[in-house]
Amino acid sequence: MTQIGIHGANGRMGKQIELCLLDEKNANLAMLFNEGDSYEILFEKSSVIIDFSAPSGTKNLLEFARTSPKPLVIGTTGLSEKEKELMKQASSLMPIFYASNMSLGVAVLNHLAKQASTMLKDFDIEILEMHHRHKKDAPSGTAMSLAQSVAEARNLNLQSVRISGRNGIIGERSKDEIGVMSLRGGDIVGRHTIGFYENGEFLELNHTATSRATFAKGAIKIALWLNLQNAGFYEMNDFLGI
Structure with missing residues (x-):
C-alpha cells in the first residue's frame, strides 16, 4: 500500500487530496504536513509526497529532499525559473513529477x-x-x-x-x-x-x-505511478505516454 504524504495540507488542494484518499484503494494518507511540522517525520512516514504549497514551501521541500530522497509530485504554481531549476537538479537523486495542472x-x-x-x-x-x-x-x-x-x-x-x-x-x-x-x-x-x-x-x-477533485484524483494517480519510477524529471506527457 502506497503511503502518501500531503505537503501544504491546509490549502484547498491539500484538503481535497485528503478527502479523495479516503476512497483510494491503493494508497493511504501518511501525514498532513503544514508549515512548522517535521520534515523528518514526513519523509519517514511517506512512500511518496504530493506538494501543493507555495513557492517558498516547495523550495524548502526540495532542499530537504536532497538529503533524504523521496518521490515528489509537485503541483505548486507560481514557481520561479530558479525554483524550477532546483527541482530539475534534485531529480537526479529521486523521481520528481511537475505539472501546473494535474487534470x-x-x-x-x-x-x-x-x-x-x-x-x-x-x-x-x-x-x-x-x-x-x-x-x-x-x-x-x-x-x-x-x-x-x-x-x-x-x-x-x-x-x-x-x-x-x-x-x-x-x-x-x-x-x-x-x-x-x-x-x-x-x-x-x-x-x-x-x-x-x-x-x-x-x-x-x-x-x-467543475471540481477540485479532478486535480486531486489526478495527483493521486500520478503519485502511484511515480512511486514505481527511477530518479528523473517527469511531466504529464511522460505519465500519459504521448
Whole structure:
C-alpha cells in the first residue's frame, strides 16, 4: 500500500487530496504536513509526497529532499525559473513529477494546442483563463504552459511575444503576438480557452474543471505511478505516454 504524504495540507488542494484518499484503494494518507511540522517525520512516514504549497514551501521541500530522497509530485504554481531549476537538479537523486495542472483533460488540451498551432500557422493565438477570486497567481500556471507549448511549436520565444494586457497599446496586433489574459471571480474552479483566429473563421479549444477533485484524483494517480519510477524529471506527457 502506497503511503502518501500531503505537503501544504491546509490549502484547498491539500484538503481535497485528503478527502479523495479516503476512497483510494491503493494508497493511504501518511501525514498532513503544514508549515512548522517535521520534515523528518514526513519523509519517514511517506512512500511518496504530493506538494501543493507555495513557492517558498516547495523550495524548502526540495532542499530537504536532497538529503533524504523521496518521490515528489509537485503541483505548486507560481514557481520561479530558479525554483524550477532546483527541482530539475534534485531529480537526479529521486523521481520528481511537475505539472501546473494535474487534470488529464488539460494535458490533452495542451497536446491538441501544439498540433493546432503548427497546422494553423497563420492564425492569431489568444489564451484566456478564468479562476476563483482567491487564486494568488496570474496568469495561471496552466495558461503559461499552454502559451509555452504553442510558442515552441512556432519556434517563438514566449517572453518576446507574450501580451498579458493591452491597456494603452496603440497599434495593430503583431503577427506573432500570443495573448494570455486572466479573469478572477466567484468560485470558478478553472476554465482555459485557447483560440486560433483568422479572417473568416476561428477555432477555440476549451477545458473546464467543475471540481477540485479532478486535480486531486489526478495527483493521486500520478503519485502511484511515480512511486514505481527511477530518479528523473517527469511531466504529464511522460505519465500519459504521448
